[in-house]
Amino acid sequence: MNDISIKPFNYSDLEGIMTLWNDELIHDAISKERFIDEIITDPNFDPNLFLVAAKNELLLGFVYGVKRKVPYLTRGLEETRSWIMCMAVDKMYQNQGIGTALVKTLEKKFVSMGSTQTTLCAYSPQYLTPGIDIRYQKALSFFENRGYIYSDQRTVSMARNLFDYTFEAQHTIKREALEHEGYEFLNYTESDATELIQFASENFGGGWSQNVTSIIKQGIGSKAIVIAKENNQIVGFCVRKIDGMDSRFGPIGVAESQRGKGLGGILLQLMLDMMKKNKIYYTYFLWTSGSNIMFYEKHGFEVYREYRLGGKDYE
Numbered sequence: 001m002n003d004i005s006i007k008p009f010n011y012s013d014l015e016g017i018m019t020l021w022n023d024e025l026i027h028d029a030i031s032k033e034r035f036i037d038e039i040i041t042d043p044n045f046d047p048n049l050f051l052v053a054a055k056n057e058l059l060l061g062f063v064y065g066v067k068r069k070v071p072y073l074t075r076g077l078e079e080t081r082s083w084i085m086c087m088a089v090d091k092m093y094q095n096q097g098i099g100t101a102l103v104k105t106l107e108k109k110f111v112s113m114g115s116t117q118t119t120l121c122a123y124s125p126q127y128l129t130p131g132i133d134i135r136y137q138k139a140l141s142f143f144e145n146r147g148y149i150y151s152d153q154r155t156v157s158m159a160r161n162l163f164d165y166t167f168e169a170q171h172t173i174k175r176e177a178l179e180h181e182g183y184e185f186l187n188y189t190e191s192d193a194t195e196l197i198q199f200a201s202e203n204f205g206g207g208w209s210q211n212v213t214s215i216i217k218q219g220i221g222s223k224a225i226v227i228a229k230e231n232n233q234i235v236g237f238c239v240r241k242i243d244g245m246d247s248r249f250g251p252i253g254v255a256e257s258q259r260g261k262g263l264g265g266i267l268l269q270l271m272l273d274m275m276k277k278n279k280i281y282y283t284y285f286l287w288t289s290g291s292n293i294m295f296y297e298k299h300g301f302e303v304y305r306e307y308r309l310g311g312k313d314y315e
Contacts, residue, residue, distance in 0.1 A: 003055055003056075004053055004054065004055050004060065004098065004101075005053070005054055005055075006051055006052070006053050006101060006102060006105050007051070007052055007054065008047045008048045008049075008050065008051065008052070009047040009050035009051070009052060009062075010047070010052075013052050013054075013059060013062075014032065014035070016052075016058075016059035017035075017052070017059065017062055018030070018031075018032055018035065019059075020059055020060075020061070020062065020088050020090060021035075021062075021086075021088060023088075023090075023091075024088035024089070024090070024091065025086060025088055025136075027133050027135055027136070027305070028086070028128060028129065028133070038126055038128070039064070039126075042066075042126050043069065043070045044066050044067070044068050044069050044070055044126075045066075046065075046066070046067065046069065048109065049064075049065035049066060049067060049106065049109060049110075050062065050063075050064050050065065051063050051065070051102050051105055051106055053089070053098050053101065053102055059090075060089060060090050060093045060098055061087070061088060061089035061090060061093070061098045061099060061102055062087060062088060062102070063084060063086075063087035063099075063102040063103055063106050064084070064085040064086050064087065065082060065083065065084050065085065065106045065109070065110065066082065066083040066085055066123050067081075067082045067083075067110060067113055067115060068081075072124060072125070072206075073205070073206030073207060073209075073210060074205060074206040075124075075206070079114055080114060080115055080116040080117060081115060081116075081117050081118075081119065082110040082113070082115040082117070082118045082119070083118065083119050083120070083121070083122070083123040084103070084106065084118055084119075084120055084121070085121060085123060085127070085128055086121070086128060086129075087099060087102060087103070087139075089102075094138075099142060100146070103146060107312075107314075110314075111314055115314070116313060116314050117311060117312070117313050117314070118148075118311055118312050118314075119310075119311040120132060120143060120148060120309070120310045120311055121307075121309075122309060124207055125207065125210070129286075129287075129305075129307060130155055130286065130287040130307055130309065131155055131287075131307030131308050131309040131310065132307060132308050132310070133305055133306070133307055134306045134307065134308060140308055143310060143312075144310075146312075147312050148310045148311060148312045149310055149311065149312065150308045150309065150310040151308070151309040151310065153289050153290050153309070154289060154290065154293065154306065155287055155288070155289040155306070155307045155308070155309050156287065156288060156289070156293055156303045156304075156305060156306045156307070157284065157285065157286050157287055157303070157304055157305040157306075157307075158284065158285060158288065158293070158296050158301040158302060158303055158304065159282065159283065159284035159285075159301065159302060159304050160249075160272070160282070160283050160284070160299070160300050160301045160302065161281070161282060161300075162272060162275060162276045162280065162281045162282060162283060163281050165272050165273070165276050165300070167269055167270075167272075167273045171265070171266065171269045174262050174265070174266060175266050175269075178261065178262060178263065178266065182230055182231065183228060183229065183230050183235075183263065184228070184229045184230075184232075185226065185227070185228055185229075185266055185267070185270055186226070186227050186228075186229065187222050187225070187226055187227075187274075188221040188222055188224075188225035188226065188227055188237075189221075189222065190221070192221075192227060192234065193216050193221075195233075195234050196212055196216075196225070196227065196234055196237060197209055197212055197213055197216070199234045199237070199255075200212045200237070200253070203253060203255055203256070204251070204253050208251050208253065211239060211242045211251060212225070212237070212239060214242060215239055215241065215242065218241075220241065223274070223278065224239060224240050224241045225237060225238070225239050226238050226267055226270045226271055226274065227267075228254070228258075228263045228266070228267055230258070235254065235255045235258045235263065236252075236253060236254035236255060236258060236263045236264065236267055237252070237253060237267065238250070238251075238252040238253075238267040238268060238270070238271045239251055239252070240271060240275065240283070246275075246278075246280050247275075247280055247282050247283050247284060248283075248284065248285065249271065249283040249284060249285045250285045252264060252267055252268060252271075254267070264295070265295075265298070265299065268299055269299065272299075284304070287307070289309075
């Protein structure tokens with residue numbers, strides 16, 4: 001390690017980072033354009049927290065850390081929290097202490113900045129993945145050996161093929177039964193904007209409210225939002241295309257007092273129906289966990305990635 005230096009990110013390192021990233025993080029390939037768009041231009045990006053390990057001019061590894069500089073909605077600065085987004089070490093130089101040196105150096109920086117907790121990956125709103133993909137077994141063991149603790153809750157990404165999708169009779173029957181009880185299922189209209197944004201904020205937080213707001217600002221609400229109402233009041237909604245991708249599903253939410261009645265299932269089915277009618281034949285979302293997985297499986301979604309969520313508290 002004597003001839004290996006650890007230094008902050010410099011744009012001149014970008015080509016080497018791209019090569020190493022795509023060679024080692026094979027399930028998370030990234031382009032230079034996306035790296036710039038999602039990482040460098042993130043208002044919380046700090047080159048002093050993106051550390052590079054190099055031997056002379058050869059880049060051997062990196063670790064990407066984040067600590068908020070800009071408040072995030074109702075969460076604020078989360079002053080005591082930090083994130084390790086990802087890391088990689090050239091396979092030819094693994095097991096030589098490079099990864100450990102990178103992480104220890106980053107952790108010291110976090111602590112000096114007031115952090116008492118580091119979370120792996122799950123940083124909003126610019127997370128790359130919600131956790132460590134279980135196929136990265138070496139990474140899972142690496143962090144566990146350094147005091148990081150993983151949640152027991154299963155966390156996954158899911159997707160559904162819509163080529164074979166039909167709004168089946170059972171869903172029609174359920175929808176008609178709910179409508180008989182006084183519920184309405186509607187496409188979004190401009191008159192819903194204020195109430196929907198407030199409903200999302202009060203029931204699910206600022207992140208969901210921001211997702212709804214982004215769709216409304218794009219002027220695509222009528223094609224990307226469906227709503228459930230009772231007594232002319234919004235009690236649930238489903239959205240797509242929050243990141244500009246036609247096939248991106250969610251979020252979907254129902255007021256806590258209204259859950260267990262089947263509203264979420266009908267909203268989901270209506271969204272899938274809308275998507276197929278608009279020639280969108282595939283849909284996906286980036287993560288869910290716990291009992292929600294069964295909900296989506298009932299509606300034809302399948303798991304395509306699985307993660308471990310974890311973090312570390314400092315004494």
